[in-house]
Structures are given as structure tokens and as C-alpha cells.
Amino acid sequence: MPQSDPPPTLLSPIFESAVVRAIFSDRAMLQAMLDFEAALAGAEADAGVIPAKAAPAIRRACQAENYDIAAIGAAAALSGAIAVPLVKALTERVSEEASGYVHWGATSQDAIDTAFMLCAKRGLSLLSAELRKAMLAAIALAEKHRGALMAGRTLLQQALPITFGHKAAVWLSGLCRARSAIRAAARECLAVQFGGAAGTLAALGGEGVKVRAALAGILELPDPGGTWHAERSRIFGIAAALAQASGAAAKIATDIALLMQSEVGEAFEPAAEGKGGSSAMPHKRNPVGSIAIRANHRRVGGLIATMTLALDGEHERAAGAWAAEWQTMRDLFRLAAGSVERLADMLTGLEVDTRRMRENLDCALGLPLAESLMMALAKNTGRGEAKRLVEAASKRAIAQRRPLAAVAGADAAISAALSNADIAAALDPKNYLGSVDLLIEASVAESRREMEND
Amino acid sequence: MPQSDPPPTLLSPIFESAVVRAIFSDRAMLQAMLDFEAALAGAEADAGVIPAKAAPAIRRACQAENYDIAAIGAAAALSGAIAVPLVKALTERVSEEASGYVHWGATSQDAIDTAFMLCAKRGLSLLSAELRKAMLAAIALAEKHRGALMAGRTLLQQALPITFGHKAAVWLSGLCRARSAIRAAARECLAVQFGGAAGTLAALGGEGVKVRAALAGILELPDPGGTWHAERSRIFGIAAALAQASGAAAKIATDIALLMQSEVGEAFEPAAEGKGGSSAMPHKRNPVGSIAIRANHRRVGGLIATMTLALDGEHERAAGAWAAEWQTMRDLFRLAAGSVERLADMLTGLEVDTRRMRENLDCALGLPLAESLMMALAKNTGRGEAKRLVEAASKRAIAQRRPLAAVAGADAAISAALSNADIAAALDPKNYLGSVDLLIEASVAESRREMEND
Amino acid sequence: MPQSDPPPTLLSPIFESAVVRAIFSDRAMLQAMLDFEAALAGAEADAGVIPAKAAPAIRRACQAENYDIAAIGAAAALSGAIAVPLVKALTERVSEEASGYVHWGATSQDAIDTAFMLCAKRGLSLLSAELRKAMLAAIALAEKHRGALMAGRTLLQQALPITFGHKAAVWLSGLCRARSAIRAAARECLAVQFGGAAGTLAALGGEGVKVRAALAGILELPDPGGTWHAERSRIFGIAAALAQASGAAAKIATDIALLMQSEVGEAFEPAAEGKGGSSAMPHKRNPVGSIAIRANHRRVGGLIATMTLALDGEHERAAGAWAAEWQTMRDLFRLAAGSVERLADMLTGLEVDTRRMRENLDCALGLPLAESLMMALAKNTGRGEAKRLVEAASKRAIAQRRPLAAVAGADAAISAALSNADIAAALDPKNYLGSVDLLIEASVAESRREMEND
């Protein structure tokens, strides 16, 4: 397929994956439908359902570049599904002898659903690869910055110290679970669709199930073992995995956009000539990638609602719910992959200012470590007294905007129990990191295991 | 703008409005941004903010066909917004003398939001016109079929008789309210956007408010009287009106799809060569238009969730929520207009089988009119006894699959109180239509008033 | 109705409006349905449709405290709607003579929809009042802090200076438009519902329309002029207005949560004993109100999707879409009102640290004002040269982390054109505020006009 299919639009380069745009382009969708028709003819010829000669005759006509997308699209408005005019056009290109065997025993939905699955297989594979890239970058960040102190922030307030490596390890865990979900969707949701007009394989006599299995083999898609015309959980499962991938990226993008704030300045999307800048405002460094990912996820939230409702359709083919899937799934793939691609780049080139991280942490006057001081004190004074003393000291520190270390050192009761060195040790963030190292290691190890799968 | 901008895709002709696709095409969006830039230069030159000669120089360069959409789109991926590369490209096309005054005092969001509003104005106008077409068709149906008896159906069960004219009058009321909502959105939500980098019109000195008013005048958009960079209820208001129009169409489409069911067969989308048919299944007549409209509305349900969340953005320009609006609003316009266009055609050419309507109603053995019989009986027997007698007769009618009229006529207690002619009159659906005529007239009159507005 | 109806739950006090919980409590919903029944009997007796004596007999039984909510709810599971067992229970409480006239000519949906409208009227009125409170607080902030310099922030980056008064004025404009939307919904969406089993008022003979008008008069709800059983845009219109109010609150809550960040510290939700604090982390001051409002809006985004889909229902009463409205609309009211109430309190007691605002602005080294310096310089050097010089100076300022004023003063070419005083003036934020005063005044004036309405 040509590189520029479909041509980029004004908006798509900001948000979407060009690769996935190509995977789900009109031309690629058409080719996937033709691949279904060619494979069907092959499977049916092998099973003796149609004449042996019909299969190569049909296969030769299954080249998407020979079809007029606009004409097929326009004709589809009459039939309500693109398979009808495509099958008609295909039939016209096949020798008269074989033309009667085009699309034999199949229905439009067979062609459209299977074509979607062929494209989805490629899309999920791409997402898996891009998630791996992002995971490798997150592992590198987690390991490199294992000890880089920064403020942990809950509800947008500084809480306890963490390290940037730990933050990256939490990011990593989301990416790892997203990749696992994407792979599970590929394993359990991809399938060929073949049921004929009402799902019974009526026109195939007793050969239907055998042909379906052969078709699955040719197309390298799983055989579902049944008809899923009207049971759409496979599509929903893929949609949910895409939403999870989008969400894993969005969580990280939100953190990066917040870290890039002028008043925080702890991490930055990789710089590039002209990227995120403004000639009028030279100091600005806009979180361009993060914004795209966050915007994508807001759209994904709406798209998944549509896909949830698409589970509920009428009888043997839904009058609306099915058609609502088509563009929605394309958009979900484009956006989820667009987000993960951007994220992989962002994590790979992330600029981390560990000095600023430490500075911001120190601005909190040591108060995030009040709990640590209290626990040191408790060994001498008992827990109740320790709590009382540290709370009072903390309040003074806030009121006077002085470091807690200084206030505590000047407090008679506290300094009677702890030396200045003891106080300093209790208030040193690197002494109050709990299991950070183990947590990072566990996350990295889990991700390495996940990446062994493919 | 060329007819084929943007070119149709495989899926768009099934669902979308080609006219709205053109209104919101990449080229049209670009031209609307350039219209903003030209008008801004004009307004600023008139106010003496920039040199008088700069305005025509800039205006001459504001022809979208001279710009490379793909290049601008690609560059936008770096800046995160299409206005940045467009302004750069525009500046390069303007004489050096004037080029310094391109986009003077404006920010990207000014150009993008105002361009959206220019396109939205056209889109709302189109929707208003298409809703009028649909309303005229619904009025014709309501008047023509004022007395055509059919089953009213609640919870998918036959309830009391109605007339098809009444059903059309209820459809009409939804279309009328939708048109009213579209016009209200045009009146209260359209506006020029001009605020500069942080919404203060900083670079305009004291002239900002005056320039904004002049800009609004040139572009024929309302002057909002303030900055709405970060107050997105105008966009949400348009989105909600589009959702309402989509919903009004979907409600009717659902009814038509149900009426077209093989087992009902009371009304049909207009036939056309190749429309909704299947060569393999000559008896099928698929509700192609209804399906498209119902599919669209399922997507609209998700899109409106995204637009609701876009109300909540950070500070003076949101880092994600704003960007999520762009494609979502385009999709909303395309789908809502696509639905109303299809609906207008469907209603205009609707095939109504009043004979079948009556047959289906008669299949219910007269039971929908049991209440009517009871009320006739009550005049003689008292209400309690009447109720008891009619319930018993109804149960026998169901058990024996015999018409209630026959069962009642054979019932000693009932026939003692009512003659067979009385029974027949009480069970004649046309005698139990309540205020149907007044309700139809009221709906038509309200719609005629609404259509006087423009 | 008792103050504690319904009793608070674990979660509701965090998020919801207790007043709106009471307005939409089970008891209140039941009473509203009974109010419908009493008013209907009154209207029908006046019209001679039922005996005059029946009306007071029915009215006397319409006291919700006499009914068993749990029993009615349990019975509703069989009928699928709460009106059926309520009407049955009501009938049992009415003297035999009058009991035959209970709910005369009405259907369950008449009672349920009208009861909703009675509650909605109170809910919209409350929201309007709470929005007014929030507007008054925003006006006070806008006027008090008209000149309080702070950073305008776009895409989470400092951009140009604004004043806090301007930010409050933008907040105000969102609240003003939300109140306007709430009032419009009250005006155009509230209505009595009365149509009988299929919407035709069949059982009322020719009196239906007259009775409906009388019913509307008694209940002080508008007469819709038609049947809207199956035309749900009134409900959707109310939902959209609630979403807009929720969004207006959420936008402000997001700003406040960001301003409260440890590293920003420019504004704070009002303090209260135990509010948002943590004994283990005395420095934390959690944005408790903002979090609730932001959480509410995320939920509202989903609820509005459900309401959009509810526009599309089958025939004369929808088999699912209608029932989906009931709890969704209650939740929308509870959450939107909960948000606006919290916001009104937050704005009324907002703690503003104008010193910190100025400090944060100054941290940007004067770079947000580079544009202003360039324009001052351009008068002497021409625009092209000015741009080149200022960009170079800005880059040096960033690289050296020195104020732009110092860098510019040390630049030979710049200082040849501008004195240090000129440079200082160009870089003084208060000289680069554009139309801030006019914009604040316009927003306040518009809000004062809106508040004159009721």
C-alpha cells in the first residue's frame, strides 16, 4: 500500500498514528475485503463447494488498486454496506464462468467483519510493538533515576518523597498491563467471520464449518467455532483494550504536562526544532505530545460508550448498532496508536531535571517528613507525646515559613530527645523511601516477563 | 470550494452529509482561518493599530487554494495547533513590509475558534434548512393521514388505536423543537473569538475591544463581549443542539425501521433502484436510511460525552480538552446533518400502507378497546360491574382467540345491557381517538410558527 | 417532607446536594405523583369528566406519608413502573364511590413524567439560586482583584500576565451562561404530561385538551400543547443545562486545584477545621471541594451520553430508553447541584495570595513580556531588527537564568535604542494588560443583567 494512503489531513498528524491510518485506510479496508473473497473462493474450491477453476479467477481480480473507492462508497449509500457494491464490482471483473461463484454462500457482514479483523490484527500488533518501545523507555527511566528524589504528589499536593524512578515504575506497570490487555485481545477476540445470510452457513450444505476452518487457516485468523454476527463481544473486547492503552498513555501524559508546568519544571518532552515553542513567547515550552494524548483519551472515553452500546443489537444483524462500529473502531485504533506512539517518543527522549525535583521537594520545609520525625521521636518519648510535639513544631514551621529541622532543633522537648544529627537523619528524604527499590525492581521484572511474549 | 472537497470516502456517503463535509473540509477550515486573518488585518488597519497598507496586502494572500494542506498538517504536529504553521506560511506570502502585521495581537486559538464559528454558522444554517424540509414532509403526512387508524404501541406492545397522522404529528413536534434548538444555538452560541495570547488583548493597547467589535462586523459573527478562550459553553451549546437534532431524527428512524419489519409492514422508506435490496433475498427491503440515522445517533451519544468533558479545561487554555473539540465537533456536524438529510428524504417519500395498519390493529381482537367497552357498559351496570364483566370477556377472547365483539355479544350480562350495535360502536377504534384531531392541529400550527423564523 | 429524607449515605455528603436529594427523594417523587393524581381529579371534576365528589375524596388520599415506599418499589418490579402499584394503593385508600375515578384517563407515564417535572422545577430553581450565589462571589473577586497581577497560563505554561480579577471575570461568564441555560430550560422544557395510554387522551372524549390545560394550571407547570410521551427533548434539554452548570463549576474547580498546588500556592479553598487536612501530613491542604466537583463532572459526562440516547425510543413509549432516564436525571440533578453549591462556598470564602501570584509571575524572568519589549524597540529599530534582537536576548536570559531586563540592559544594540527605564517600563506587566479592565466590567455588567431575571 502506498505510503501516503490515506493522505494526511489537517488534523490527523497532530493526534493519530500514520501507520494505523494506513492499516485502516479505505484502500486497505477494501483490500482486506478482497482478501476475504479470495480466501473464501480458495477454501470453497478446496472443499469442492465451487469449481476448482473459479478460485484463481476470483483471486486474480482481488487487487484493491483496480477498484474505484469513491464509486463503491457512493453505491454503498444505497445498500447500506460497502460489501454489496464491492462484490458487484468484483463479480464484473471475474470471467463469466467463475463470476457465479464470487462471495459464494457469504453475506456482506462476513466480508466486512473479517476485513476488520484482518486490519485489527495488524493494528494490535503495531500497538504491542509501540507499547514495548514505551516500556523499554520507562524501564530506562526507572533504573536511571532509581534514587532521584522528588515529591510524591497526591490530590495535587506534595505528600511524601518518592523517587522519579518509582514514578517511572508506576508508569511502566500501566504500560505493561496495557500491553498484556492488547495481547489478550489479539488472542481472544480476533477471528474470522463466516455465517452466510443468517449465520447458519445455509448455502454451504454440510460443508460450512469445514470451509470456515479452511478460511481461517488461509487468512491466519482464529476460527471462532461459531457465528458472531450478532454477538459483538469480540469487537468490544478489542475496543476495551484500546481504551486501556489510551488510558495508560494519558495518565503518563498528564503527569508530564504537570511536571512541565512553569512553576514545577521537573521533566520535559524532548525538544525539537519548532516543537511546542512560540516565537512571541520564547519561554514557553508547550507539552505538545501530552496535549495530543490527553485530547485523544477524552475522545476515547466517548467512543467506548458507543462500542458498549453496540453490544446490544437486534436479532441476526443489528439495525444501527453494527454500522456504528465501523468508524468508531477506526477512530479508536487511530487514537490509541497515536497516543502510544507519541508516548514512546516522549519517554525515550524525556528530559529530566533532577536538581529541580530536589529543589521543589525542599521547598516544603521538610514537612512531608514530619511523620518520619515523629517515629524517630516516639522511640524516646512514646508515641502520643511524639505526635503532639511534632504537630506543634509543624504548625510553627508553616506559620514562620522556616524549615521543620530548624524549628525542631530549637524545640526544647524535641532536642532533649534527639540530637541535631538525629533530627537531620529523620528529615532526610532518602531515609524515608520505604520499599522504593523493591517496588521498582518488581515492576521492571514484571515488564521484562511481559515483553518476552509476542 | 470545489464540489469534491473533501473527496468522499468508503464510509462517509452512507452516514454523513456531503454538504457539511464540504463546509468543514480541511480546505474550508483553512479558508475560514484565512478569512479571520484578513478580517483582523482590515479591522486593525481601520483602527489605526497596523498600517493601512498592510491590510490589503494580507488579504490578497488569504486564498486557501495557495496553501499546502498536507504540509501545514504535518507542521502542526510540532506546534500542536494548525494556526501556527498557517500563520507562518501566510507571513511568507505577504510582502515584507506588511508581513510583520500578520496575525497582529492574535493567538492561535483566536484563529481556530473563529474559523470554527464561521463553519458552524454555515452548518447550523444547513441543518435549519434540512429540518424545515423534514418538517414540511411530516406536516404533509400528519394532514394526509389524519384519520388513518393504526395501533398505538407502548413498550413494543399494541396499546390503544391512534392514527398515523397523530404519529407523524409527534414526530413533527420533535423536529420542530430541534429546529428551535438549532436556531437558539445559532443566536446564542456563535461568536467571534479574539483575545490574544492570554485573553487580555494585551498587544492591542486600549484598542482591543474596538477591534474585536469591528472584526465581528466584518465576519458577520456576533461580538461575544468578552473572551471565551477558556469558557467553552458556546461550543457545548452547539453540540447539544446537534445532539437534539440527531435524536429527533433517530426517534423517527427507529419507528420507521420497526414499521418496516416483515411482520408489520406499515410504512417503508422510499424505494429506489438498488436501495436496500438484496439480489439473493428479493423479499428483503432493508431500512437503509433508518439504519444510518440510528448508527449516527449511537455515535453522537459518545461524542456528546467528550464535549461535556471539554467544558472543564485548565486556566487560560486547556491542555487537551480544547484539542479534543476539533474533530469531535466536525463529526457531530457531519453526523447530525447526515441524519436530518436522510430523514427529510425518507419522510418526503415515505410509503404508507394504511390497509396494513388497519389489518394489524384488527389482529388484536378488539382488545385495545376493552376500556371503551367498559365505559359504555358502566352507564348501565355501574363501573365496578362493568369492569368485572369486560375483564372476564377479554380473558375469554384471548384464550379462544376470538374477537372481543363476538365474545361480548355472546355474554348474557353484557348483551343484556348493550345491543350488538352498541358493542360494535364501543369497539370501533375511530370512536376512541380522543383529541387526535386537536393534537395534530396544534402540532402543525406550532411548526408553522417555528418555520416563520429564520 | 422531613429534613432527613432521604438519609445521607456514606458517599452522598461528599458530592451531592442534600437539598436536591430531598427534592428528588423517593418520598418526594411519590408525593409529586400523588400531586398529579389529586390535580387530575380536580381538573376532571371541574370539566365534568368525573363526578364532582370524587375529586376531594381522591385528594384526601394523596399524602405520601401514608404509603409504603418499599412495598410500592417491590411491586413496581412486576409492572416495570412505579405508577402502577401507587395507583393501586391510592385506589384502595379512596372511598369505593370515588375509587373508580382515580387516575381517570391517565397512564403511568403521565404520572411519572409530570412528577419528574414538578421535582425538576424545584431543582432548577435551586440551581438558579446557587448559581446566583456563585456569581455574586465571582463578581466580588473580579472587582476586588481587578489589578492583582498573575501569570496567564495556556497549556499549563505561563504565557502573558493577566490579573486575578480577569480570571474571575472569565469564571463569572461561565456561571452567567450556565444560569441563563438553566433558566431557559425551566422556561422551555418544563411541562405537564397528559396523554393517556397512547397519547391521544382517548378516555377523555373531547375534553382531553381542556383537562390538560386545567391540570397544568393547578400544578403550575406549562401546558405543552401536545403529547410528549415519545418526544423526549424536554428531558434532554434539562439534562444539557445541568451538564453546562456542572461544567462551569468544574472549569473553576480545576483552576483552583491547580492554583492550590504546593508549587503554585496562589489561591485556596476556604479553610475549615478538619477540612482537607491530614494529621500525618500537616503541610497538605487538599482541594476537597474541587475534587468533588471534578469527580462529579466526570460522572456527568457519562450521564449525558445516556440522556442523549434516551432521545431515541420506540413508538408511543420506549422499551428501555424511558426507564433509563429516571435514575440518570436524579443523578444529574444531585451532582450538578452538589457542584454548584460547593463552588458557591468555595468562591465566597476563597483565600487569594496576591503576593504569591506576583512572585510566580516574576519567576519567569520577564520573558512573558518579550513581545512588549519588542514592540517598544520596534519604534526605533524597525520591526524585523527588533524581533531579532529580542529573540536573541530572550535565549540568553533562559540560558543564563537571568532576568530579561538585565540581559537587555547589557545588550549594546538594545540599550542604544532604549534606556533602562524604557526597558523596565516595557517589561512591567501592569503596562501590558490590554483591555483587562473593560473585559472585567463587561462580564460583571452582563452578569448583573442576567441576575435581574428570575
Next chain:
Amino acid sequence: MPQSDPPPTLLSPIFESAVVRAIFSDRAMLQAMLDFEAALAGAEADAGVIPAKAAPAIRRACQAENYDIAAIGAAAALSGAIAVPLVKALTERVSEEASGYVHWGATSQDAIDTAFMLCAKRGLSLLSAELRKAMLAAIALAEKHRGALMAGRTLLQQALPITFGHKAAVWLSGLCRARSAIRAAARECLAVQFGGAAGTLAALGGEGVKVRAALAGILELPDPGGTWHAERSRIFGIAAALAQASGAAAKIATDIALLMQSEVGEAFEPAAEGKGGSSAMPHKRNPVGSIAIRANHRRVGGLIATMTLALDGEHERAAGAWAAEWQTMRDLFRLAAGSVERLADMLTGLEVDTRRMRENLDCALGLPLAESLMMALAKNTGRGEAKRLVEAASKRAIAQRRPLAAVAGADAAISAALSNADIAAALDPKNYLGSVDLLIEASVAESRREMEND
């Protein structure tokens, strides 16, 4: 926990699962949080982190019935999370000696998230059991009605014949996949949460990971191996599985509601005294269960949008996204379980009218089998000629409203090639069922395998 906790409301019995309401009642949530606190004390005492005596002292106070829900809820409005006042109240109930060790090293989110997981485990288990019931009922239907001919319907039009057993087998496949998804969620998403204030287990020194593992053991929840405060895919995964279960139920409910239509009448929800009936309209049999399930799914569509957005939260604890999960997840559980419970009952007692199924199929004049006739004819006339002849005969059949068999028998060219017996055989639906038997067997076998898992 008492049977009546929480008390039923007006609306909940129509839609929700009473069992799940109890599982997620305020009291049960509180108890689950207390279970966390008791288990934490036990794990910490075992690890020597807190004194051994503290654990039983704390455990004894962990009885939810001793706490005042309304008071804790009200206090939570100040802190923004219910864990804060609960821990305070718990501390007050513990002997002074031990009270210092309540909630040791934990944060509010640890208690709330873990409590949710304890309830979710029970909820998923219930859903799994209810899905099994529904599956057993669907298996019975599939096997009993394996050969019961009915119309397959695509896009609400009769297409080819199927059997009701096949329809039930497709329903079954959706239930089977939903149960599989529910079990996968239980396996991969349930986990204890324990991380302390910023996720690092800071206060536990080096013992944190060990304590977490012990805590998981006591509570019989998986140990997640890391901190997921800010990585919410576990919650999303549960939400997606619930949505899938809801959707599987909704698809079947939609089919049943359509089959119950007055004009179709092929299957009915089980009858019960007073169920779905209307005294005024004795012929009505409302699809009460189907309506509830369909209404629930429309709500689920919105709820899942909220949960998708909740994946995107700020830093170490989200300021809004987390809080949005609480009620949303409760609602998802209540609605999904409510739907599956109702569905299991509906399928178990489903009334099937196979005679009506056959009658409706026969109404189509044999046209659904035109394809079959063409294939029989093709053996003699060649495919092209066969197609031409059958299309012409079909058109005549439609125009004349005569059975295709009669028209074909009267056609000279067709009757020259096929005897009347041949024509009848080709048009007999039971000869054109393709692989129906194999497909039913495969679906049943797959479900039996799935049910072996628990």
C-alpha cells in the same frame, strides 16, 4: 449483614440486584474497610512492625454495626474521603495503648481501594454464578428447540430460516464469553492495595512488601506485586467485564422484546401474577424484564465512559478521577448484576411459541428460500439462467402476494427443469439450515467447558 441493607428504594427493585446492593451497601463498604484495618494490624503485628497486642485490640473494634454511617459520611465531606473519619472513629474505639497503631503506615486510598476489591470479589462471584444460571437456561433452550424453525432476521427484516435453537446458541455464546470475561477480571484485576501516603510504603521501613503479601493472604485477595494507587487499569478491567455482561444480557433482552411484539408473538417472558400486565389493556403483556435490562445497558454505556476517563489521573493520587470511580463502580455492579439476574429468570421460564414462529416464517411466501430454489435449478439450467428465472418468479410472487412455490410451479421454464416435488423440497426451510446442528453443538460444548471453571 442484614437482609434489608440497604433498604430497597422506589426504583432499585425494578433494575438492580438486591444481592449486589447488599454487597456494596454502605454498611458492607464500611465493614470491608474495617476488615482491611483488622487484617493490616494482624499482618503488621506478625511482622513485628507494631506490637503483637495491638492487633487483637484493633480487630475487636472492627465491627461495622458499631459505627454511625451518617456521621462518617457527613465528616467525609470535610476530608473528601470516607477513610479519614472512619479511621478516626476506629482509633477512638481502640484502647489507648493500641490506638496509636491503627491504620499504621496506610493511607486512605489503601483502605478504600482494598475495601472495594473485597466487595468486587463477591460481586464478580455472584455475576459468575448468575451467568451460569443463564447459560444453563440457554443450553436447555438451544437443545430443546434445536429444530424449531423460525425466521432469521437481519436489519429487522426476515432473511433466511434459522431454528430457535440456533438463536439460543448465539445468545449462549455471548453469555459464555461474558462469564469468561468476568472470571478473567477476577483473576487479573482483583488485588489488595497497600502503599502508604505516596505508594512507597515509607512508614514500614524495609518490611512493607512483606506486610503487603501477608495482608493479601489474610484478606484472600491477590498480592499485586506493586502499588496501583495511580494505575487504575484493574478497576477499568472490572468495569469492562461488567459492561460486557450487561451487553450480553441486553442483546438477548432486545431480541425477546422484539419477539414479544404484538405482531410477532414468538416468545414471551415468563408470566407471573401482575407481571407486565395492565388492567385497562388486558391484551398487553409488557416485556418488563427486557425493558429493565435494556434501560440498564443504556446507563452502563455512560458509566463506562466515566471509568475510561478515570484511567487518566494526576500523579500519585488523582484529584477527581479517583473519586469519580466510587459510585460509578457501585452502579455498574448493581446494574450488570441486576440485568443478568433478570435474564437468568427470563431464560429459565421463557415461553416459546414454535407454532407462531413457523407461521411468521411462512408469511414470507417462501421468498427467503429463493436462493435455495436457484441452486436446485442451476444443476439443470446453469447458474446464470437459474438466477434469471428465480428472480423473475420472486418478483411475480411479491407482486401477486402468492407463494413462490405456486408461482414457480406455474412457470414453464422452471417446471420443465424441476418437478413440483423438487420445488417443494428446495423451498422447504428445514432443507436449508446449513450447519445449524453443528453450530448449536459447538456453542453448547464451549459453554460446558467454560462452566467447568470456577
